[in-house]
Amino acid sequence: MPEPVRVLLVDDQALLRAGIRTILDAQPGVSVVGEASDGRQAVAEAARLHPDVVCMDVQMPDMDGLEATRRIVADPSIRAAVLMLTTFNRDDYLLEALRAGASGFLLKNSRPEQLVDAVRSVAAGDGLLAPEVTRAVIERALGARAEAVATDGGRPAAVAMLTDREVEVLGLVARGLTNDEIAAELVLGRATVKTHVSNVLMKLGLRDRVQAVVFAYEHGVVHAG
Structure with a gap:
């Protein structure tokens, strides 16, 4: 047990x-x-x-x-x-x-x-x-206070270590999508999405998906709206 x-x-x-x-x-x-x-x-x-x-x-x-x-x-x-x-x-x-x-x-x-x-x-x-606590409330609360971030080729500098696919997955996590919903959105297997999410958390030193939401809004991966 x-x-x-x-x-x-x-x-x-x-x-x-x-x-x-x-x-x-x-x-x-x-x-x-x-x-x-x-x-x-x-x-x-x-x-x-x-x-x-x-x-x-x-x-x-x-x-x-x-x-x-x-x-x-x-x-x-x-x-x-x-x-x-x-x-x-x-x-x-x-x-x-x-x-x-x-x-x-x-x-x-x-x-x-x-x-x-x-x-x-x-x-x-x-x-x-x-x-x-709706997705819109999260976006208002975090996005309204997001700091200006430097970018590198259109991408926030803070996520430079991520692949394009990982940035995409991070953005969808920040918008509240589950792994199944992300898999459907990107036409990927659920296991693949889970791996991408784990890689994002590891590379950015984040503990869980909630921290990923905060990070994404505060570093310009997604914006309020």
């Missing part, structure tokens, strides 16, 4: 932590290994418990979830992926969560099965954004 997904819950509301624990502990292959009530405790517990996923609230006393996420992601001894949970469907929270290094973003009013799927997806290395 595979090892269960180890989850650390971080929220300043004990009742909400208890509810999420009940949902996750009832699922096969998922185990809540700890809880924290603020960002500072979250960083300490992540280092101590080595969870696979940290379910992180945004607004908390002492240290908020965004700063805690930055510290967790920056610590090479912590391998956890961070799933941000918030009641606020706001572009600025989404943008800052992604830039902080979060691998997923889910609203607290999501259905229990969406939470479980999100934890499993993030643990598997697949980035996830709340269904309520």
Whole structure:
């Protein structure tokens, strides 16, 4: 049997932590290994418990979830992926969560099965954004703040190490397409697309697809519109 997904819950509301624990502990292959009530405790517990996923609230006393996420992601001894949970469907929270290094973003009013799927997806290395956060919102939030980038032959200099096909795949990932949709768009096999995505992440030093979205918009691979 595979090892269960180890989850650390971080929220300043004990009742909400208890509810999420009940949902996750009832699922096969998922185990809540700890809880924290603020960002500072979250960083300490992540280092101590080595969870696979940290379910992180945004607004908390002492240290908020965004700063805690930055510290967790920056610590090479912590391998956890961070799933941000918030009641606020706001572009600025989404943008800052992604830039902080979060691998997923889910609203607290999501259905229990969406939470479980999100934890499993993030643990598997697949980035996830709340269904309520539309592609257009992502484009506005990231594209409106994208910095001017140098280009080399019409291509952003930051992606010079990628092949033309990899740049194409990156652009489609940034627009929210799944591997199956990219395969259909480019008339490629799904396994080939998966290889291209893996190569893009490796060459650019990105952890997952969510980071690829941020990178693509901020470096001019795709633009808001």
